[in-house]
Amino acid sequence: MMTRIYDKEQIYDTYYPKVVQYIRSHVGQQQDVEDLAQAVFIKVYGKLELFDPEKSGISTWIYNITRNTVIDHFRTMSHRQHEELPEILKDERGDAAEKVMLEEELEELANALEKLSGAERDLIILHYYKNYTLLDIAEMMHTPYGRIKRLHAKVLLKLKQLIR
Numbered sequence: 001m002m003t004r005i006y007d008k009e010q011i012y013d014t015y016y017p018k019v020v021q022y023i024r025s026h027v028g029q030q031q032d033v034e035d036l037a038q039a040v041f042i043k044v045y046g047k048l049e050l051f052d053p054e055k056s057g058i059s060t061w062i063y064n065i066t067r068n069t070v071i072d073h074f075r076t077m078s079h080r081q082h083e084e085l086p087e088i089l090k091d092e093r094g095d096a097a098e099k100v101m102l103e104e105e106l107e108e109l110a111n112a113l114e115k116l117s118g119a120e121r122d123l124i125i126l127h128y129y130k131n132y133t134l135l136d137i138a139e140m141m142h143t144p145y146g147r148i149k150r151l152h153a154k155v156l157l158k159l160k161q162l163i164r
Contacts, residue, residue, distance in 0.1 A: 006058070011048075011058070011062075012041060015062050019037050019040050019041070019062065020034075022066050022067070023040075023066065026070045026126065026130065028130070036069055036073055040066045040069050071118060071121060071125075074125050112159050116158065119141075119151070120151070122141070123151060124159075134148050134149055134152055135148075
């Protein structure tokens with residue numbers, strides 16, 4: 001592995017707009033976009049000496065860090081929402097058995113989502129949590145619409161198998 005010295009300022013100037021655009025396409029809150037972009041560059045700078053240009057280009061490496069940071073953000077949000085859910089359910093009138101079943105189903109879904117690949121999880125998050133159409137997702141991922149439709153069907157089957 002050949003060690004190469006990278007200019008952090010140049011990396012920031014070159015990739016910050018792309019990182020922000022990717023995050024903004026997945027996360028709605030501007031404050032979250034800025035926080036996540038900052039987290040991405042903290043990770044990039046912290047791991048820059050570990051980057052191996054023989055394995056991938058720097059843009060691909062930064063994209064993966066960005067994508068994983070967004071996934072971690074949703075995973076953290078999902079856990080927070082899951083933890084808050086019982087409090088919400090306590091305020092509603094309803095059968096206690098239904099509440100327990102809903103909680104178990106949400107836990108099972110969260111566990112199944114963690115077993116998906118990054119692209120599969122991205123697809124589910126964008127489609128079901130962020131309400132993007134499959135056509136929108138295909139454009140965002142620069143992937144043919146037919147491939148996204150097939151992936152969507154495959155992921156739903158996979159989730160069904162993981163949950164049952």
